[in-house]
Amino acid sequence: MKTIEDLKRMREKFQAENNLRQAGGIEVIVGMGTCGIAAGAREVMSAILEEIARRNLQNVTVRQTGCIGMCEQEVLVDVVRPGEPRITYGKVTADGVKKIIGEHVVNGRIIEEMVVGKIAD
Amino acid sequence: MRELALHILDLVQNSIEAGASRVQLEIVEDVDSDTLLIRVTDNGRGMDAETRKKVTDPFVTSRTTRRVGLGLPLIDMSTKQCDGYLTIESEPGQGTTIEAVYRYSHLDRPPLGNIIETIKTLIIANPALDFIYRHTVNNNEFALSTQQIAGALEDMPLTHPDVIVWLDAFLSEGLKNLHGGV
Numbered sequence: 555m556k557t558i559e560d561l562k563r564m565r566e567k568f569q570a571e572n573n574l575r576q577a578g579g580i581e582v583i584v585g586m587g588t589c590g591i592a593a594g595a596r597e598v599m600s601a602i603l604e605e606i607a608r609r610n611l612q613n614v615t616v617r618q619t620g621c622i623g624m625c626e627q628e629v630l631v632d633v634v635r636p637g638e639p640r641i642t643y644g645k646v647t648a649d650g651v652k653k654i655i656g657e658h659v660v661n662g663r664i665i666e667e668m669v670v671g672k673i674a675d
Numbered sequence: 676m677r678e679l680a681l682h683i684l685d686l687v688q689n690s691i692e693a694g695a696s697r698v699q700l701e702i703v704e705d706v707d708s709d710t711l712l713i714r715v716t717d718n719g720r721g722m723d724a725e726t727r728k729k730v731t732d733p734f735v736t737s738r739t740t741r742r743v744g745l746g747l748p749l750i751d752m753s754t755k756q757c758d759g760y761l762t763i764e765s766e767p768g769q770g771t772t773i774e775a776v777y778r779y780s781h782l783d784r785p786p787l788g789n790i791i792e793t794i795k796t797l798i799i800a801n802p803a804l805d806f807i808y809r810h811t812v813n814n815n816e817f818a819l820s821t822q823q824i825a826g827a828l829e830d831m832p833l834t835h836p837d838v839i840v841w842l843d844a845f846l847s848e849g850l851k852n853l854h855g856g857v
Contacts, residue, residue, distance in 0.1 A: 561838070
């Protein structure tokens with residue numbers, strides 16, 4: 555049986571191991587307006603969380619955002635690596651997620667053929 | 676939408692876009708009264724009476740990125756197809772409460788669907804949101820608030836792999852018990 559107490563034990567272990575918090579995490583953002591959801595954004599999000607857990611990625615955060623007006627390209631997934639432009643991938647599927655996490659998030663290689671937008675800060 | 680759980684995701688995204696810092700989701704499945712109720716209550720900016728009357732019209736939206744808003748019209752339509760209704764209570768500055776009610780046994784009622792993935796997404800992808808989830812099936816209740824989780828985690832991020840795995844297991848067990856352990 556899982557309890558909230560499990561989280562406290564996890565946190566104690568986490569705090570003991572992470573005396574030096576790594577700065578500069580990677581952010582993954584999923585478009586979750588009605589258009590994104592209808593195109594499968596929740597399944598894409600589930601696949602992202604699964605990959606993070608499976609690969610034990612500790613420096614990645616995910617968040618959801620609304621419609622940005624590129625509804626026809628949904629599901630949209632943005633990857634922001636610290637100090638690099640924000641890359642937007644379009645028509646992402648659960649299979650595409652494996653590629654994005656493996657290539658871009660972990661190894662820093664942008665998958666050009668899936669990119670639909672780049673925003674430099 | 677194929678699942679009510681996807682409509683729920685959509686409703687909570689509306690709350691977030693309305694600037695809500697606190698969202699409460701209640702799901703009540705009651706076989707005796709043959710109803711399935713979904714209620715989302717937020718503390719976002721709310722709507723005036725005129726806007727409230729128009730939001731189930733697909734050509735009305737507060738968004739500026741596209742001119743059509745389909746979220747609420749789709750939910751409104753799905754409730755009406757199942758002997759149900761959608762109500763919207765809102766005041767500017769007072770937040771919004773949306774209630775979608777379906778006849779539980781209606782043949783056209785979409786399944787609740789994968790509520791676990793919906794809740795996981797809402798919690799993990801919105802770490803700053805104070806989110807309360809309360810789900811009742813007949814006489815059984817399951818409840819979870821992100822304040823409990825945040826209090827236990829302190830500075831440990833929600834996206835930590837161990838937390839993702841725990842949340843999945845916690846929700847799976849909770850939902851299983853809700854349906855009588857089957």
